[in-house]
Amino acid sequence: MKMSHKPDDDYDYLFKVVLIGDSGVGKSNLLSRFTRNEFCLESKSTIGVEFATRSIQVDGKTIKAQIWDTAGQERYRAITSAYYRGAVGALLVYDITKTVTFENVERWLKELRDHADSNIVIMLVGNKSDLRHLRSVQTDDAQSFCEKEGLSFIETSALESTNVELAFQRILTEIYHIVSKKVLGESDGNGPKPGEGTKIVVSTENNEAAAKKSGCCG
Amino acid sequence: MEPKPISSRRATAEEQGADSPAFESRVRTFKSTLQASSIDLQELKYLTNSGIPDRDGLRAIVWKILLGYLPPDQKNWDRILARKRNEYANFCKDLIIEPSHGSEELPTTDDHPLSQNTSSVWNAYFKDAEMHEQIERDVMRTHPDMHFFSGSDGAAVTHRKEMIRALFIFAKLNPGLTYIQGMNELLAPLYYTFRTDIDEDAAKHAEADAFYCFIDLISEFRDNFCQSLDNSQLGIKAMMGRLVDALQAADQELWLHINIKNKVNMQFYSFRWITLLLTQEFPFPDVVRLWDTLLSDSAGRTKCLLQLCVAMLCNIRSELLQGDFSQNLKMLQRYPPVDVNAILYKAQQLTLP
Numbered sequence: 001m002k003m004s005h006k007p008d009d010d011y012d013y014l015f016k017v018v019l020i021g022d023s024g025v026g027k028s029n030l031l032s033r034f035t036r037n038e039f040c041l042e043s044k045s046t047i048g049v050e051f052a053t054r055s056i057q058v059d060g061k062t063i064k065a066q067i068w069d070t071a072g073q074e075r076y077r078a079i080t081s082a083y084y085r086g087a088v089g090a091l092l093v094y095d096i097t098k099t100v101t102f103e104n105v106e107r108w109l110k111e112l113r114d115h116a117d118s119n120i121v122i123m124l125v126g127n128k129s130d131l132r133h134l135r136s137v138q139t140d141d142a143q144s145f146c147e148k149e150g151l152s153f154i155e156t157s158a159l160e161s162t163n164v165e166l167a168f169q170r171i172l173t174e175i176y177h178i179v180s181k182k183v184l185g186e187s188d189g190n191g192p193k194p195g196e197g198t199k200i201v202v203s204t205e206n207n208e209a210a211a212k213k214s215g216c217c218g
Numbered sequence: 219m220e221p222k223p224i225s226s227r228r229a230t231a232e233e234q235g236a237d238s239p240a241f242e243s244r245v246r247t248f249k250s251t252l253q254a255s256s257i258d259l260q261e262l263k264y265l266t267n268s269g270i271p272d273r274d275g276l277r278a279i280v281w282k283i284l285l286g287y288l289p290p291d292q293k294n295w296d297r298i299l300a301r302k303r304n305e306y307a308n309f310c311k312d313l314i315i316e317p318s319h320g321s322e323e324l325p326t327t328d329d330h331p332l333s334q335n336t337s338s339v340w341n342a343y344f345k346d347a348e349m350h351e352q353i354e355r356d357v358m359r360t361h362p363d364m365h366f367f368s369g370s371d372g373a374a375v376t377h378r379k380e381m382i383r384a385l386f387i388f389a390k391l392n393p394g395l396t397y398i399q400g401m402n403e404l405l406a407p408l409y410y411t412f413r414t415d416i417d418e419d420a421a422k423h424a425e426a427d428a429f430y431c432f433i434d435l436i437s438e439f440r441d442n443f444c445q446s447l448d449n450s451q452l453g454i455k456a457m458m459g460r461l462v463d464a465l466q467a468a469d470q471e472l473w474l475h476i477n478i479k480n481k482v483n484m485q486f487y488s489f490r491w492i493t494l495l496l497t498q499e500f501p502f503p504d505v506v507r508l509w510d511t512l513l514s515d516s517a518g519r520t521k522c523l524l525q526l527c528v529a530m531l532c533n534i535r536s537e538l539l540q541g542d543f544s545q546n547l548k549m550l551q552r553y554p555p556v557d558v559n560a561i562l563y564k565a566q567q568l569t570l571p
Contacts (some may be wrong), residue, residue, distance in 0.1 A: 023399065024355045042362040044498060045355070046402045048489035051547050066544065071354065073399040075445050082485060 011064035022091035023072030029158035266514035278296040306426035487550035529564035
């Protein structure tokens with residue numbers, strides 16, 4: 001079960017990452033595959049929000065990922081807007097066999113622009129890549145969309161466990177590099193200009209801060 | 219989900235219970251209460267509050283009465299059931315749109331599949347199809363661990379088909395609310411209970427019966443599903459606010475720990491507890507037991523639900539007090555296996571403002 005040998009609260013960085021996208025694209029299975037190495041063909045629909053953590057190593061640092069999975073249906077967006085607070089990464093998931101879930105990506109991007117930090121790192125994830133014979137969204141189309149929008153892109157299969165690890169690794173590494181660069185930049189006396197804010201580093205609001213060591217409870 | 223420990227413990231308790239004189243006497247008390255030509259509702263609620271014996275389809279009848287589907291006066295039952303079931307059959311006929319029929323009746327030039335006209339029959343058909351797809355997706359994911367709902371044999375397929383249709387008809391009849399994810403979880407215990415009734419004739423009509431009982435149940439909780447009420451005194455946020463207050467009143471130390479020290483927002487777990495009436499938090503037999511109390515509580519269902527939620531928190535207080543933010547949240551989102559009777563007992567001891 002435990003992926004990390006270190007205790008749960010022993011980490012160098014804490015990053016909050018949200019999973020978003022239409023209902024039924026496989027968000028919960030990406031979460032369970034990454035955090036528990038589990039997959040359910042028919043997992044319950046997510047109501048509200050679900051939460052899991054896992055720590056990984058990047059450049060010798062322990063990064064604890066706090067991953068939030070939200071319900072896909074429109075009704076739950078208003079309630080879930082609180083979940084974007086403090087998020088430094090978002091995996092925007094669609095189903096490669098359902099064109100409409102790809103078309104709705106724009107709406108989800110708007111959702112992020114409205115509710116999340118403007119520096120949030122976004123990765124587009126085309127899930128269910130195991131269903132090759134049912135593919136309706138071409139990789140090239142998604143790829144060029146991402147280039148246009150400045151997003152990272154990956155195709156995954158939570159069922160076959162393809163690229164799931166890599167997707168999380170990549171987004172967490174990307175966040176880490178931004179964060180560590182900012183920290184370096186600051187020590188050079190070359191930090192962000194006023195108003196730019198380095199908020200991305202910290203998972204504010206609800207919980208343990210991103211750059212830990214606040215003598216937290218046991 | 220780790221349903222095993224509770225399910226098996228409950229099963230053993232029930233098996234022992236089923237042989238015991240106390241269990242038999244409870245069955246007899248229920249039966250005699252239900253035999254009266256005019257059933258004493260207060261008496262029935264009182265009995266149901268401590269659980270309905272799993273025997274002879276008692277739960278199906280009692281739930282139908284408590285949800286106002288069957289009146290206390292038994293002589294009207296056959297007539298009412300026939301009328302309601304017929305009405306439901308008509309809803310099915312009238313509300314499931316078939317655009318090719320529609321266009322025969324309304325031969326307007328604007329009515330074709332590519333029409334932009336929002337009143338187009340085709341347009342309505344596509345909207346319906348989208349909603350139908352969402353319902354289907356969720357019904358497919360209802361209790362994936364139970365063969366009754368998720369099996370691949372003919373019976374399970376029929377169960378899913380009937381649940382999908384009932385939710386679709388509800389959504390069509392309630393355009394202000396339509397279908398909201400999670401409604402499948404509220405229909406499931408009703409449908410299961412009626413479908414497994416030993417009265418085969420009644421079981422055949424489980425779909426229609428569950429549909430009407432679902433309407434009654436949701437009429438009390440519909441505001442939780444209503445996005446436009448989220449920020450009002452009636453909506454889900456206000457409900458969660460009441461839960462925080464109730465927790466603070468019941469256990470100040472626990473409230474301080476969860477809400478203030480760890481800053482675990484109630485929304486992160488109680489949203490699901492409340493909207494789904496605890497159906498995703500416990501193994502199915504435990505949910506059914508909790509619902510016996512929820513449906514019959516003299517304080518009202520909303521208040522009873524809040525009491526149960528507070529009791530759930532208090533019941534694992536020592537574990538919660540030891541945990542940090544993520545440990546608390548994980549535990550509350552995947553409630554540990556417990557004896558639900560402990561929660562019911564705690565809930566009973568609480569007096570909410």
